[in-house]
Amino acid sequence: xxxxxxxxxxxxxxxxxxxxxxxxxxxxxxxxxxxxxxxxxxxxxxxxxxxxxxxxxxxxxxxxxxxxxxxxxxxxxxxxxxxxxxxxxxxxxxxxxxxxxxxxxxxxxxxxxxxxxxxxxxxxxxxxxxxxxxxxxxxxxxxxxxxxxxxxxxxxxxxxxxxxxxxxxxxxxxxxxxxxxxxxxxxxxxxxxxxxxxxxxxxxxxxxxxxxxxxxxxxxxxxxxxxxxxxxxxxxxxxxxxxxxxxxxxxxxxxxxxxxxxxxxxxxxxxxxxxxxxxxxxxxxxxxxxxxxxxxxxxxxxx
Amino acid sequence: xxxxxxxxxxxxxxxxxxxxxxxxxxxxxxxxxxxxxxxxxxxxxxxxxxxxxxxxxxxxxxxxxxxxxxxxxxxxxxxxxxxxxxxxxxxxxxxxxxxxxxxxxxxxxxxxxxxxxxxxxxxxxxxxxxxxxxxxxxxxxxxxxxxxxxxxxxxxxxxxxxxxxxxxxxxxxxxxxxxxxxxxxxxxxxxxxxxxxxxxxxxxxxxxxxxxxxxxxxxxxxxxxxxxxxxxxxxxxxxxxxxxxxxxxxxxxxxxxxxxxxxxxxxxxxxxxxxxxxxxxxxxxxxxxxxxxxxxxxxxxxxxxxxxxxxxxxxxxxxxxxxxxxxxxxxxxxxxxxxxxxxxxxxxxxxxxxxxxxxxxxxxxxxxxxxx
Numbered sequence: 001x002x003x004x005x006x007x008x009x010x011x012x013x014x015x016x017x018x019x020x021x022x023x024x025x026x027x028x029x030x031x032x033x034x035x036x037x038x039x040x041x042x043x044x045x046x047x048x049x050x051x052x053x054x055x056x057x058x059x060x061x062x063x064x065x066x067x068x069x070x071x072x073x074x075x076x077x078x079x080x081x082x083x084x085x086x087x088x089x090x091x092x093x094x095x096x097x098x099x100x101x102x103x104x105x106x107x108x109x110x111x112x113x114x115x116x117x118x119x120x121x122x123x124x125x126x127x128x129x130x131x132x133x134x135x136x137x138x139x140x141x142x143x144x145x146x147x148x149x150x151x152x153x154x155x156x157x158x159x160x161x162x163x164x165x166x167x168x169x170x171x172x173x174x175x176x177x178x179x180x181x182x183x184x185x186x187x188x189x190x191x192x193x194x195x196x197x198x199x200x201x202x203x204x205x206x207x208x209x210x211x212x213x214x215x216x217x218x219x220x221x222x223x224x225x226x227x228x229x230x231x232x233x234x235x236x237x238x239x240x241x242x243x244x245x246x247x248x249x250x251x252x253x254x255x256x257x258x259x260x261x262x263x264x265x266x267x268x269x270x271x272x273x274x275x276x277x278x279x280x281x282x283x284x285x286x287x288x289x290x291x292x293x294x295x296x297x298x299x300x301x302x303x
Numbered sequence: 304x305x306x307x308x309x310x311x312x313x314x315x316x317x318x319x320x321x322x323x324x325x326x327x328x329x330x331x332x333x334x335x336x337x338x339x340x341x342x343x344x345x346x347x348x349x350x351x352x353x354x355x356x357x358x359x360x361x362x363x364x365x366x367x368x369x370x371x372x373x374x375x376x377x378x379x380x381x382x383x384x385x386x387x388x389x390x391x392x393x394x395x396x397x398x399x400x401x402x403x404x405x406x407x408x409x410x411x412x413x414x415x416x417x418x419x420x421x422x423x424x425x426x427x428x429x430x431x432x433x434x435x436x437x438x439x440x441x442x443x444x445x446x447x448x449x450x451x452x453x454x455x456x457x458x459x460x461x462x463x464x465x466x467x468x469x470x471x472x473x474x475x476x477x478x479x480x481x482x483x484x485x486x487x488x489x490x491x492x493x494x495x496x497x498x499x500x501x502x503x504x505x506x507x508x509x510x511x512x513x514x515x516x517x518x519x520x521x522x523x524x525x526x527x528x529x530x531x532x533x534x535x536x537x538x539x540x541x542x543x544x545x546x547x548x549x550x551x552x553x554x555x556x557x558x559x560x561x562x563x564x565x566x567x568x569x570x571x572x573x574x575x576x577x578x579x580x581x582x583x584x585x586x587x588x589x590x591x592x593x594x595x596x597x598x599x600x601x602x603x604x605x606x607x608x609x610x611x612x613x614x615x616x617x618x619x620x621x622x623x624x625x626x627x628x629x630x631x632x633x634x635x636x637x638x639x640x641x642x643x644x645x646x647x648x649x650x651x652x653x654x655x656x657x658x659x660x661x662x663x664x665x666x667x668x669x670x671x672x673x674x675x
Contacts, residue, residue, distance in 0.1 A: 017321065044525070050518045080518040086511035090320050102309040126403050144516075 001064050002302060003028040003153055003184035004049065011044055018044045020207045022058070026186060026200075031179040033215075034188040035195045035292070036204030039119045042188035044207075046157045049186070050080040063152050076104070079146030083157040085138050089131030093141055096130050097148055114181070115144045118174050123132030136167030144172065154178065156187040160194065172197045192293035200267055203296055210299040215292060220291035222298065224248070225266050228256035231280040244271070252299055258294055261266035306521055310529025314503075324499070328537065331522060332545040336552060340483045348518050350434055353380045353397040355388045356531065360408035362449075363515060366419070369445050370401065377438055392424055399423045399434050473558075474643045481556060485636040486609040491545055493603070493629055495538040496575030497582070498673040499598045504530050504583035505592040531576045540573050541563065558643030567635050567649065571656050574628045577663035584671035603629040631656050 004026035011019040019041045021297045026032045034042045047053040049060055051071035051245045059066065097119070099107050112119075122140050125133065130141060139159055146154060156175075160168045172194065179185055179199075187198070195201045195213045203210045203218070211218060231237045238257060241250040248260040259266070268285055275283050290298075318324055352370060354362050370376045378392055391397040402420040410417040421438050425431035507513040507530075516526065542565070549555040578599065586592040606620060607613075608630035613621060624630040635652050638644040646653070 026353065043473055052514065052517055076520050078518065082511060082514045084511040084514075086513075086515045088313070088317065088512060090317050095313070095316060099309060099313050100515075100519075103306055103516075103521050105305070105520075202575065 002026060002061075003030070004032075004060070004062055004186060006045075006049070006060045007058055009048060009055045009060055011041075011043070011048060011053070016232060018207050019048075019055070022207075022209055024202055024209060024212055026184055027181060028184055029182045031175060031185045031187070031197075031199045033195055033198035033294070034186065034199040034204055035190075035192060035201050036188075037190055039206075040204040041207040042204060043157055044187070045204075046080070046155050046188060048077060050079075050155050051075060055269075076149075077152045078155060079149070079151035079153075080155045081142050081146045081157065081159055083161065084157075085142060087130045087138075087142055087145060087267050090129060092127050093133070093229045094126040096141060097145055100145040101148040106149045111148050111150050113241055114150055114178075115147045117177055118147070119144045135163050136170070139163055139167065139171055140174075143171075147178070151183065153184045153186070156185065158188055158190065160189060160191065168194075191237075192291070195292040203292075203299055205296075205300055205303065209261045209303070210303060211295075218292060218295050219290055222295050224264050224290075224298070226288055226290050226294060227259045227266055227268065227271075228253070228284075228286055228288045229259050229271070230256050230282075230284040231275065233280065236278075237275070237280060240275065240280070244274060245272075249297065249301060253293070258288075258297075260298075267290065306525045307532075310521070310526065311532060314529060314533045318537075325514065326414065328495075328541060329544075331494075332488075332541060332548055335491060336484060337528060338550055339487050340480045340553060345351050348375055349377050350375055350437065351379045351398045353378050353382070353388045353391045353400045354378055355382060355385065355400055355402040357383055357405040358384075358403045358407035360458040362408045362637045363403045364405065366401075366442070366445055369441050373441060387423075392422065394425070397424070398430070399438060401438070429631065440467045446673065480553040481641060482637070484553055484555045485640050486607075486633055488542060488545040488549065489607075489629060489632045489636055490604060490609065492538045492542050492572065493575055493632070494600065495534055495541055495599060496572050498593065499537075500531055500576050500579035501582040501586070501592045501596050502589045503534070504580065505586055505589050508583075509588050523668070523671070527580060531580065534579070535569070535572050535576060538575075539568060542568055555640065557640055559639035560643075560645065561648060563649075564636065564639045567632070567639075567653060567656070568588050570653070570660055571628060571632045574656055574660035574663050577660060578628075581663065581667035581670060584667060603627050607633050609633055626659075628656060628659055631659075 004058055006025070007023050009019055009022045011016070022045060023042075034040075034045065044053065048055045049062060049067060049147070051067050051074050054068055059068075061067065063077055065077075065208070067074060091099065091197055097108055108115075110127050118140050121135050122133070122144070130138065133141060143156075143159070149266045160171055163171065168191075175185055175187065176197070189195075195203075195218075198215060200212065200214050201218070202212045204205065213221070229237065229241070234252070234257070238250060238252060240247065241257065241259060246261050248262045248264075250257050254257075259271075261267075266275040266287070268287075272283055272285060354367055354370070356367065367378075371378055379397055380387070382388060385402075388397075388400045388402070392400055400420075400422040402422065404418065404420070407417050407419070418440065421435065423431045423434050423438075507516065546557070546561070550557065579596070582592055582595050582599070586595060605611075606616070606624055606627050608624075609629075613630060613634075614623055616624075631652050634646075635649050638649060642648075
């Protein structure tokens with residue numbers, strides 16, 4: 001039995017489809033990522049799986065329980081962390097944790113071992129009101145609160161959005177720890193670079209899953225040669241490359257442009273010569289291996 | 304039960320932490336009672352009268368003396384010019400002009416009848432009505448004496464005139480605060496019930512905690528009870544506190560059984576909290592909830608008979624009051640406190656409000672859905 005099984009789920013808001021025929025399965029103890037930009041349908045999918053929303057069509061089960069029929073069972077065994085910080089800001093750190101333990105009939109003491117690594121970091125501030133915590137600490141508290149009742153499956157909706165880089169890394173380390181203790185985790189994120197931290201990812205766009213695989217495999221399957229190019233005038237470079245007849249795609253990535261050619265045969269000399277003709281200075285160009293974002297862009301183009 | 308206990312515990316911690324709510328619960332009844340009871344009075348004093356005496360006769364002087372002697376009137380000017388009098392009214396120096404035309408006494412003597420004119424500033428219709436009633440009754444009183452004096456058969460006249468004597472039961476001195484305090488208490492309890500409870504539930508939606516709560520084993524009814532019960536308790540406490548203040552500040556009579564009053568209040572609060580729940584279930588932000596609550600509160604209170612008697616409202620308005628819970632509670636509160644009514648007297652109100660509570664709570668719970 002899969003921990004999460006989704007079959008042909010579809011959902012529309014006023015005739016505008018948010019999810020189109022989504023199917024996938026998540027193994028027990030897997031860290032599964034839903035990767036996609038805003039509006040891809042990640043939150044809608046999470047809300048359906050956590051029984052907050054009813055799908056228009058399709059079925060889904062969590063640990064064998066149907067999300068519509070057995071919603072009561074599911075609410076006992078899952079933990080859901082919404083994208084928005086949704087703990088009581090006027091309650092202290094400890095009061096929040098105690099409340100969320102109590103309503104599941106649990107106590108902090110009996111499940112302390114589950115959250116020890118996370119909670120111990122914010123425990124010195126346990127009398128502080130949740131609203132007065134920093135962004136990273138809020139995330140830790142929220143994670144503690146959804147873990148305190150020992151859920152079998154954890155749903156996290158964009159847990160790292162709006163959190164600084166250091167806290168993001170820390171947060172993912174915590175997720176790995178939780179996963180190692182056997183909890184199934186479904187996490188959504190708009191950050192492509194976080195995909196490699198998951199066991200498997202589903203790349204989502206416009207309510208559809210474009211690809212599901214291990215992040216490594218997705219990268220390996222990237223079929224094209226890829227070059228990073230940089231010159232002194234990046235904006236003109238982008239325009240010029242878009243105007244180049246052999247160009248397939250060109251996207252800005254940080255300080256470089258990522259370039260693929262139509263024939264999948266990049267002649268670096270030819271491109272450099274073309275750019276020199278266009279009076280570009282300080283041309284840097286090298287072949288690179290693709291990252292998830294390149295794969296995402298390629299998939300997006302295919303669809 | 305345990306789950307409800309946990310929600311209650313959380314609610315009371317939050318209420319205690321709220322910097323506005325707790326002080327307001329103490330300050331609100333005191334201020335409302337002190338200000339509204341003293342300020343919102345229907346007694347007219349210091350009616351500013353301009354006397355336009357064109358006759359300057361013995362009779363006119365007698366009439367004027369009647370007004371001079373009255374504690375309700377203040378003669379601010381005394382002229383024989385229409386223009387002056389009108390100016391006083393126009394500049395809001397006078398509330399009323401009493402015009403005694405020339406030849407008043409002569410006409411009275413010759414024709415046995417004569418006219419005086421009263422001109423009232425009716426910007427405020429209520430005040431104007433009161434001034435008219437006061438002034439007319441003083442004139443009528445004088446008129447009666449005059450007839451008795453002038454006719455040759457005073458004995459006969461006395462025998463045919465019907466004398467009305469009155470005594471005001473349940474509020475013998477027509478003490479305004481006795482009438483107002485119970486009403487203000489109702490206002491207080493209702494405000495806590497509707498506004499605070501609806502805003503409290505909507506707040507969970509607004510800050511997003513409802514999402515988190517919904518993915519827990521908390522059941523719909525547990526959440527609702529946990530959210531509403533604190534305000535049921537607080538409102539009853541406020542009623543007690545308000546009664547206590549009314550007793551020590553205004554010495555209002557408490558003739559009836561307080562237990563009965565609280566019993567009625569507890570059922571009444573169920574209906575009121577049901578309205579609060581209903582409002583919260585159709586709104587998503589505290590601002591919306593506040594606005595809608597206020598809309599209903601204003602209508603309920605103005606229609607309830609707190610300030611104006613229900614009996615003098617048009618028939619359709621009285622029908623509306625059938626679904627106005629505030630009207631029931633105001634009537635019952637006054638009946639119990641001033642009249643000492645017992646359970647048998649308010650049985651009809653009791654049943655009505657109980658039915659009301661059942662209907663509105665069912666409607667609200669139906670509307671309030673845990674899942675979309």
